[in-house]
Amino acid sequence: MTLRNRWRKILSYLMLGLTGVCAVVAVVMLFLILGYLVFNGWRSVDWDFVTKLPKPPGEVGGGMGNAIVGSLQIVLLAALIGLPVGFLAGVYLAEYGGHTFAFLVRYMADLLNGIPSIVIGIFAWTVVVVPLHHFSALAGGMALAVMLIPITARSTEQFLVSVPQTLREGALALGASQWKAIATVVVPAAYRGIATGMILGVARIAGETAPLLFTSLNNQFWSAGFSQPTASLPVMIFTYATSPYQDWHRQAWAAGMVLLTLVLIANVAARLILSRGISVQR
């Protein structure tokens, strides 16, 4: 019996130790990978990279200024379309939603969220590129907006639901109509959470590559407007990393570093906003 108990204890320590090893392996592996990116990216970023246009294949030098501006254009467009739509849909789900329809919308939003981004790219291609006969920043922005809508809707809903019911009742008792109570009391009480969700959503779509491959395509020059093919950072990373040129590899690292920095800053900022907002929400 004692032997059995000792064995059980040893097994316990062994298996729990193994889970610890799992955690350490996972974190170290992920940490190493990112460390390598920062190490390579840091050596490759310079002023030319941020301001200059790409050089023809094989020539050394040049940069990705146009892709940085192009990415900003496309993401801005996506945010302008996706955030308001997602926000209002989220308000519906949290405040007005009935039983069946709201459940359906919620489920569809989750499914939409899980659709591979390349499929969303094809969708944007069929509804924007085909009718306009043109690859364009507009099509890329639309594709990203389609991805942003369900993310924003679900996070907005989540934070609105966490606003205490008593706040709504207080506003209604003071004679406010329901929409006024929502607009002036409920939404402001949850605005930090909603903003966090929006920032995280935008950060997520900013790194998406697949939906842009055949919507906004690519461009060697500064973008000539929303109806023209436009370069973007993620697509540039893909093109440059899979090319055979040494200097393009260097620039792919630099672009990866810039993109990652932007995405991580947005993520950390969003979490900071949220952690300060907790006292407001309670």
Next chain:
Amino acid sequence: MATSATLRAHSPPGARSFFKRLTSGDEIARLVTTLFASLILLLTLGIVWELWIHSALARQKFGFSFLTSTLWNPVTDQFGALPFIYGTVITSVLALLIAVPLGVGAAIFLAELAPPRISSSFTFFIELLAAVPSVIYGLLAIFTLVPLMRDSIGPFLKARLGLLPIFSGPIFGVGYLTAGMILAIMTLPFIISISRDSLLEVPTEQREAALALGATRWESTWHVVVPYARLGIFGSIFLGLARALGETMAVTMVIGNDPSIHASLLAPGYTIAAIIANEFAEATGDLYLQSLVALALVLFVLTIVINALARLLIIATTRRGSSQA
């Protein structure tokens, strides 16, 4: 409030009363938000519709043999999906084989053992990693994982296990196993973070009861806590699977782009998402384009089914968790 209530009570149904009701702010707000919520439904249905009509040619020409044909030749207008379905499934399964034990183990450690401070900082870091764009994982894989596979892991596997058909043939560095490994790294954050959440949902009483009956820490964790949270853990695995199936960029960069089926995991292959990413912008001819859209439709159905299952599992766990709490 009062006016809208009386209006609703007294107005007869019909178009005029509908517009009359809109004079109240509440009804406008409800209508506007409902419209935007319906937009989500419309978008999802719209995606299905567009994929369906834009793949009509391929569906009519090939029918269900599209799914079983292994031939992909744009020059002779012969298109079959099997090599891509095979590649997609095999890379995802490989990813899960690596990521699930590692991820669930790490989640158990973070939820059950680690001091709260370590647990929350690890989780913070892991959730940041979930936000890293996939093209960056692809970039890293090209320059770290591919050389590593070509020069050490691949030759090692071949030397030790080369008799098995899955580790035979020439080693290129790119291929099914490399893609599976980068997918494992990418799905790991999701599996860890969702599994940890559902483990934390397990009531403390369950652990205390098991410990009080004389179970060791591991027995209480493995026989009581993990089974209690199993639906959530399964949900996280399915969610990871759906991600892996639809993952495009990282896989495209390391899969090797060979549209045929190989038994060896070290051989280059192709996935559905990868061939669309590589060939869609340059595809000439309607049948070629529509075959690619048909591939997208296959991928869509695959991920929708997996996702629907995952969501149902997660909904089931949270329902049960909240009813028992």
